Amino acid sequence: MTTIATSTEYDQLIKISKDVAALGTTMSILGWDREVMMPKKGNEYRAEQFAVSSRILHELSTDTKIGDLLDACESDGDIVGDQTSESAANIRELRHEYDRATKLPSTLVEEEAKLASLSQSAWAEARGENDFTAFQPWLEKIVALLQQKAECFGWAEGGEPWDALAEDYEPGCTAAQVSEVFTPLRKKLQSLLDEIMGSDTKPSNKFNEIALPVEQQKAFVRSIASQIGFDFEAGRLDESTHPFCSGTHCNDVRLTTRFHENNVNDAIGSTMHEAGHGIYEQGLLYDHVGTPMGRAVSLGIHESQSRMWENQVGRSEAFWKWCYPTMKEFFGDATASLSFEDVYGGANIVRPDLIRVEADEATYNMHIMIRFELERLLMNGDLAVADLPEAWNQRYKEYLGIEVPTDANGCMQDIHWSMAAIGYFPTYTLGNLYSAQFFEKAMEEIPDMYEQFGSGEFGALKSWLNENIHSHGKRYRAAELCEVVTGKELSSDPLMRHLEHKLRPLYGLA
């Protein structure tokens, strides 16, 4: 009798979770539509639509009935006894979500949704006009609202407001821990970068100087996304200012990328990156849609998937063995003058530069460290928004040795802060670390993987990821998943090995 009664409570909880997700994924479509399809004048009312939907979503998510059902399930050994069972994972994560949601008043949720929506447009416009002062009042409102939000959540003894926000993106992650990982990583990267910058040998840059028609680039990157395993019957690829992947559920995953005539490399990298996110989303199980078991582990793990396809695969010599002749088929004479070395080398040029999403693998994490330091200061009240451009520019000089000519290409280059997403950036670097560690393990288990890439076969890696990572949903937390999959704790060694192994030969270093 107890089992049946409790099972009914579990089923009720799952039903509520799925209903909440149906509305949540509706909002994903609204968000995608805003970036990709919505006419300009639609923006003001779209903010209303988000505000009302967010409020309803929050009301549904904080129904006290959920708390009662969770209490009942948590005291039932059949449900939570085996901690890695589907039901235990669902209960653990639903409890986490419920506790988070109930700490926020509805008014704050609605206010944040509206502010984030309006602020994104203000950002896009201010960025277009390189006018930080136009964006400044919006970012000030966002920081103030997020400080209030952090207060609602609270943080652990010795922690800080940033921790409270990061919990939404990378559960369990604190600013202090991130700092501990970032400080030594920065030293190792700096040392490698110094060697690279000091070398007289450099790969040819011809690949990055060639102009290729955007329409052909579109067809080309679409074929790459398809080849590596993104299912176009369960997804789309469109264009937007800032590339993103919006996964509403495994059968409807929306990617965007962007094109510049003289930078096919960016289009390839962005597309493989977003397709990596998309392949993760498509690899979640439809039966679990709307429950934690059907959701990605964390943004760090999500990013490990996008980075793997972008970097471990997409910048490998093996990948270019397939992609180089394929590219010639798409672009014909326009690429006739490029040698294999031009292309493989060109995809791996290391050059400290302004734009994070165009950064190479070696400098990328520096961009993240700068953002992390600044948002931590903003949240602690140790940096005024008005002083952000100066603080930004100063760090770019120090970490990457470059001058920032405009705020549009400086502190306004990313969409994240305008979306009220503070605490998010470090997940990119965590993703790079997880990616390298997962890929080393996959290589151990599929020793001929590079040969496969060389003939355009990516199915073995995709299946390995499906099985070892995607199909688990949120069964494990990030750190635990890393140990289950690789047998080891997260370490920066695999990423450094990956970079050294590839870049030293290209730059003629011992």
Place this chain on the structure above:
Amino acid sequence: MTTIATSTEYDQLIKISKDVAALGTTMSILGWDREVMMPKKGNEYRAEQFAVSSRILHELSTDTKIGDLLDACESDGDIVGDQTSESAANIRELRHEYDRATKLPSTLVEEEAKLASLSQSAWAEARGENDFTAFQPWLEKIVALLQQKAECFGWAEGGEPWDALAEDYEPGCTAAQVSEVFTPLRKKLQSLLDEIMGSDTKPSNKFNEIALPVEQQKAFVRSIASQIGFDFEAGRLDESTHPFCSGTHCNDVRLTTRFHENNVNDAIGSTMHEAGHGIYEQGLLYDHVGTPMGRAVSLGIHESQSRMWENQVGRSEAFWKWCYPTMKEFFGDATASLSFEDVYGGANIVRPDLIRVEADEATYNMHIMIRFELERLLMNGDLAVADLPEAWNQRYKEYLGIEVPTDANGCMQDIHWSMAAIGYFPTYTLGNLYSAQFFEKAMEEIPDMYEQFGSGEFGALKSWLNENIHSHGKRYRAAELCEVVTGKELSSDPLMRHLEHKLRPLYGLA
């Protein structure tokens, strides 16, 4: 004190109305996305999204608080005293909507949303494969569900189930009344058609035989939509199987059309039709968005706007004086052999044919009459869904003298029934009648309108429609609006005058 208290109640009601609309318009985006953007595999879950959103929408719309607020407002003379005031119109229509909504159980609403969503895909597939038996079980479920829905609403003494459904599309409209209008109209049309079909003089059909590249057609119809006044900063134009206009609010209106290489006429007609709907939606006032004063009167009035731009404008000699040379600019040599007479005549060929959305103005209403008769029979249980194809084909033979070769081009050609929209079709013919009557009035007040069309100027007509029809929202019901605008009750005379005046000369009739 009373005034203040009641005003607060009115404000609360408007706030709730706006919130409900924010969620409702979110569902419009979901619907548009499904037709235009969604990847194939997304369909199953989209039905879940619709079902949950519909249920929430229904719960919000039937909150007893709305009933209490309505009661309070209805007893306040300041609000409802002047029957054509904004507040009185809002209260009248909110009462109508609330009473309708509270008659339906949530389960039925959710079931209908889910069924309609799945059924639309089944229809699209069955239509693609010309397999009525694949669609039949879906339509059977829809008819059964709509009969149940009609029972919930009820109908007036002497009425029938169809009336209960039509109320959603054309408030106050009954099958008996429709029949009374349709029977004599059919006779007059039949008589004109007989003369036309018997005439030896016929316009040239060259315009309808010419193949024009689809990409150029797209640019061309886009420029037409823009020229007649559709604002692309507040809307989009895309493609779908069945052209439609999805208006989420006046600043975000989504049109679709379709293209065939050998039928630019269809693309022009469809685009002007949908742009006519779109111009109406864009002409509603933003301040009233989410309230009845910011919504269209009825589908019949909506259709009057689409038909006016498609027919009264888009098939007029004056319009082609501007459009003919414009077309030559877009298509160049491909249209060099077409004379003005080929084009104007070709846009007005009368030819009984299979497809409603491609029908000419003279035969169009016959298509509607057939659908109306059949859906009335289906709802009364006097026709089994299995017998629909036969009944359809028989009427096409009788009314239009043509054989129906396939169900895909027969009873499966329209999306409406698959969307559970029964009671909808007659609004198309009502629209034709209103359109002709409004246009005659506009012509009285803007005597040089045709000269303006000839030089590509459509602003005076658009402004007249904005002022006399669009800006009123639901201030008046359809019949009342007709009298306010034209000073007369709805009559079929203006439509017959319009047809006779144009077609007799083209067909060499006295």
